[in-house]
Amino acid sequence: xxxxxxxxxxxxxxxxxxxxxxxxxxxxxxxxxxxxxxxxxxxxxxxxxxxxxxxxxxxxxxxxxxxxxxxxxxxxxxxxxxxxxxxxxxxxxxxxxxxxxxxxxxxxxxxxxxxxxxxxxxxxxxxxxxxxxxxxxxxxxxxxxxxxxxxxxxxxxxxxxxxxxxxxxxxxxxxxxxxxxxxxxxxxxxxxxxxxxxxxxxxxxxxxxxxxxxxxxxxxxxxxxxxxxxxxxxxxxxxxxxxxxxxxxxxxxxxxxxxxxxxxxxxxxxxxxxxxxxxxxxxxxx
Amino acid sequence: xxxxxxxxxxxxxxxxxxxxxxxxxxxxxxxxxxxxxxxxxxxxxxxxxxxxxxxxxxxxxxxxxxxxxxxxxxxxxxxxxxxxxxxxxxxxxxxxxxxxxxxxxxxxxxxxxxxxxxxxxxxxxxxxxxxxxxxxxxxxxxxxxxxxxxxxxxxxxxxxxxxxxxxxxxxxxxxxxxxxxxxxxxxxxxxxxxxxxxxxxxxxxxxxxxxxxxxxxxxxxxxxxxxxxxxxxxxxxxxxxxxxxxxxxxxxxxxxxxxxxxxxxxxxxxxxxxxxxxxxxxxxxxxxxxxxxxxxxxxxxxxxxxxxxxxxxxxxxxxxxxxxxxxxxxxxxxxxxxxxxxxxxxxxxxxxxxxxxxxxxxxxxxxxxxxxxxxxxxxxxxxxxxxxxxxxxxxxxxxxxxxxxxxxxxxxxxxxxxxxxxxxxxxxxxxxxxxxxxxxxx
Numbered sequence: 001x002x003x004x005x006x007x008x009x010x011x012x013x014x015x016x017x018x019x020x021x022x023x024x025x026x027x028x029x030x031x032x033x034x035x036x037x038x039x040x041x042x043x044x045x046x047x048x049x050x051x052x053x054x055x056x057x058x059x060x061x062x063x064x065x066x067x068x069x070x071x072x073x074x075x076x077x078x079x080x081x082x083x084x085x086x087x088x089x090x091x092x093x094x095x096x097x098x099x100x101x102x103x104x105x106x107x108x109x110x111x112x113x114x115x116x117x118x119x120x121x122x123x124x125x126x127x128x129x130x131x132x133x134x135x136x137x138x139x140x141x142x143x144x145x146x147x148x149x150x151x152x153x154x155x156x157x158x159x160x161x162x163x164x165x166x167x168x169x170x171x172x173x174x175x176x177x178x179x180x181x182x183x184x185x186x187x188x189x190x191x192x193x194x195x196x197x198x199x200x201x202x203x204x205x206x207x208x209x210x211x212x213x214x215x216x217x218x219x220x221x222x223x224x225x226x227x228x229x230x231x232x233x234x235x236x237x238x239x240x241x242x243x244x245x246x247x248x249x250x251x252x253x254x255x256x257x258x259x260x261x262x263x264x265x266x267x268x269x270x271x272x273x274x275x276x277x278x279x280x281x282x283x284x285x286x
Numbered sequence: 287x288x289x290x291x292x293x294x295x296x297x298x299x300x301x302x303x304x305x306x307x308x309x310x311x312x313x314x315x316x317x318x319x320x321x322x323x324x325x326x327x328x329x330x331x332x333x334x335x336x337x338x339x340x341x342x343x344x345x346x347x348x349x350x351x352x353x354x355x356x357x358x359x360x361x362x363x364x365x366x367x368x369x370x371x372x373x374x375x376x377x378x379x380x381x382x383x384x385x386x387x388x389x390x391x392x393x394x395x396x397x398x399x400x401x402x403x404x405x406x407x408x409x410x411x412x413x414x415x416x417x418x419x420x421x422x423x424x425x426x427x428x429x430x431x432x433x434x435x436x437x438x439x440x441x442x443x444x445x446x447x448x449x450x451x452x453x454x455x456x457x458x459x460x461x462x463x464x465x466x467x468x469x470x471x472x473x474x475x476x477x478x479x480x481x482x483x484x485x486x487x488x489x490x491x492x493x494x495x496x497x498x499x500x501x502x503x504x505x506x507x508x509x510x511x512x513x514x515x516x517x518x519x520x521x522x523x524x525x526x527x528x529x530x531x532x533x534x535x536x537x538x539x540x541x542x543x544x545x546x547x548x549x550x551x552x553x554x555x556x557x558x559x560x561x562x563x564x565x566x567x568x569x570x571x572x573x574x575x576x577x578x579x580x581x582x583x584x585x586x587x588x589x590x591x592x593x594x595x596x597x598x599x600x601x602x603x604x605x606x607x608x609x610x611x612x613x614x615x616x617x618x619x620x621x622x623x624x625x626x627x628x629x630x631x632x633x634x635x636x637x638x639x640x641x642x643x644x645x646x647x648x649x650x651x652x653x654x655x656x657x658x659x660x661x662x663x664x665x666x667x668x669x670x671x672x673x674x675x676x677x678x679x680x681x682x683x684x685x686x687x688x689x690x691x692x693x694x695x696x697x698x699x700x701x702x703x704x705x706x707x708x709x710x711x712x713x714x715x716x717x718x719x720x721x722x723x724x725x726x727x728x
Contacts (some may be wrong), residue, residue, distance in 0.1 A: 011293075011390040011392055012394070013390070013391040013392075013395065014388060014389070015378070015384065015388065015391070016384070017383060017384050017385055017387070034425050035420040035421060037426075038417050038426075041413075042406055042409060045409060045413065046408040046409065046446075049408050086719075117403055117404050117421065118402075120399045120400045120403045121397060121399065121403050121421055121422060122380035122381055122397065122423055123423065174342075178425075189438060195314070281382070281383065283381055284301060
């Protein structure tokens with residue numbers, strides 16, 4: 001036994017047939033941290049080089065959606081906004097949701113989009129979705145500033161809303177969204193290596209998912225007996241938490257938070273397991 | 287005794303032909319629904335009824351590979367297309383995993399299966415150096431340290447802040463290779479990447495590879511270019527059908543490889559030639575390529591055995607991809623050790639010399655005549671060079687062989703066996719003295 005141990009220590013790298021379910025090479029991921037930062041930089045730079053409208057679009061898009069939602073859901077359908085002015089209410093849902101949705105959409109084609117590079121050189125594949133989640137923070141930051149601008153405008157206009165101390169937990173919320181979208185994204189990206197048409201289903205599914213995430217309909221309108229079931233959607237909890245911390249309204253309780261974190265972690269681990277399965281054999285099937 | 291840095295044990299890799307699964311969820315569901323209703327699956331392969339189809343069938347790209355590489359060794363890997371060379375390198379570089387077996391590696395590995403992996407056209411040269419370098423496994427601080435050296439090696443200092451989309455393909459490749467050349471791994475895996483760029487650059491690359499090897503690093507080098515393999519590697523492994531056929535000193539392995547792939551007939555096809563080409567070759571952007579080489583007789587019938595009186599015609603069909611000037615086509619008759627016996631050059635003949643000077647893109651057939659009454663009785667081989675000066679110099683060694691049966695001259699057999707050149711030459715005979723006088727003098 002001692003003999004084999006010494007043998008194993010001698011080698012820096014042992015390549016074995018794929019087996020094992022949970023093998024993310026976290027050490028490798030750390031060693032390649034420069035790569036993550038360069039991927040982020042690449043996406044950032046190319047984004048600004050390609051289009052003038054790009055950064056502006058980040059502002060136009062949520063504003064337009066907010067206006068549409070306010071007109072359709074608040075004014076016409078008369079759906080409750082928990083006493084928050086419609087524009088603020090919808091914007092506060094759209095901003096975190098947009099971060100989540102774009103992370104999910106972009107990470108979900110990790111394998112297909114990077115097949116060229118993945119086939120030529122080894123680096124921890126997980127660096128790609130991780131960098132996507134980071135680069136989207138830039139966009140999120142821009143939209144948060146937009147939101148703060150709106151909020152100040154409304155407060156100045158005499159709105160009684162005030163942020164609560166929970167706002168200090170905002171980084172935790174962002175972290176949860178990052179983890180969730182990363183988990184769901186790699187899960188989907190692993191599946192798309194087998195089922196290419198999932199890519200088309202994805203954008204549609206993300207749209208539908210939004211309507212079940214408190215962006216439009218607040219959780220307070222969900223019947224009591226369905227509440228915990230509703231909160232199995234971690235994004236619903238995240239959006240409610242966000243609203244609660246900035247406006248002091250919304251459904252927030254420890255059970256809901258626990259449920260949403262449990263689901264988030266389950267998705268992350270499920271995603272990682274599938275991803276690490278696929279990353280080894282992926283090149284043989286493309 | 288240097289330590290072993292790569293140990294491959296019982297390595298096998300299995301691939302499946304065709305696509306696994308249907309590739310779309312829709313079709314999988316459709317098949318499932320059909321099966322549930324007990325109806326014929328609309329996506330079933332039609333071949334299934336006629337016999338085994340290729341789809342889903344497995345084959346071994348590598349089978350039971352065992353080898354060890356010592357520190358500082360430069361191991362060449364050769365073999366035909368599909369012999370498993372690239373699969374082996376992909377497993378070693380962790381792009382894919384083996385089906386069976388173990389690979390143990392000591393030290394940092396960098397693989398060069400392509401130059402410029404991850405280059406982004408919108409980024410500047412400088413940004414791409416960083417991006418590409420980190421993809422290949424360098425850290426940012428390492429690149430900081432070597433940045434000036436990399437830029438100097440690439441020779442494009444002036445354009446380093448220009449987006450690479452404005453680069454010419456040559457500049458692009460030079461920058462990409464410069465990054466790769468400054469990786470400092472303990473083990474370097476290289477797959478045919480030298481085969482880009484112009485002659486001068488290829489020479490620079492080969493030099494750099496030699497330096498790397500000289501610094502005690504281990505290199506695994508795949509190439510179709512026997513010249514480069516000879517130049518760099520002392521030991522070479524020959525793969526065929528996923529197995530190691532021979533693992534021996536380079537000259538021995540190359541000899542075996544060429545021997546194995548001798549072309550039996552009198553016609554060498556483009557594909558057969560491709561597997562044996564050497565020299566300086568632009569893979570990505572070819573100027574010249576052989577299409578076919580044929581030996582035939584006066585009647586135009588391809589043959590490989592001739593009587594000594596017969597003319598032997600050699601046809602070289604080649605393609606020009608660009609307009610070229612002053613190309614040089616040399617046909618050598620060589621012996622089994624590749625020692626030239628006779629050589630001829632496309633512009634020797636004043637009648638066609640001018641026509642060869644400038645060629646437009648197209649396919650050409652150049653024929654030279656090796657006149658009868660030249661060769662002795664033995665087996666000869668043909669080596670053909672096709673050169674576009676300073677750009678490409680393609681060599682195919684011993685591509686075809688032919689036998690000559692010596693018939694003798696004037697119906698008098700005169701020992702033509704195993705002689706290379708046995709022409710009918712002029713003789714004179716002078717009688718110096720006659721009769722008894724000669725004897726008396728002695």
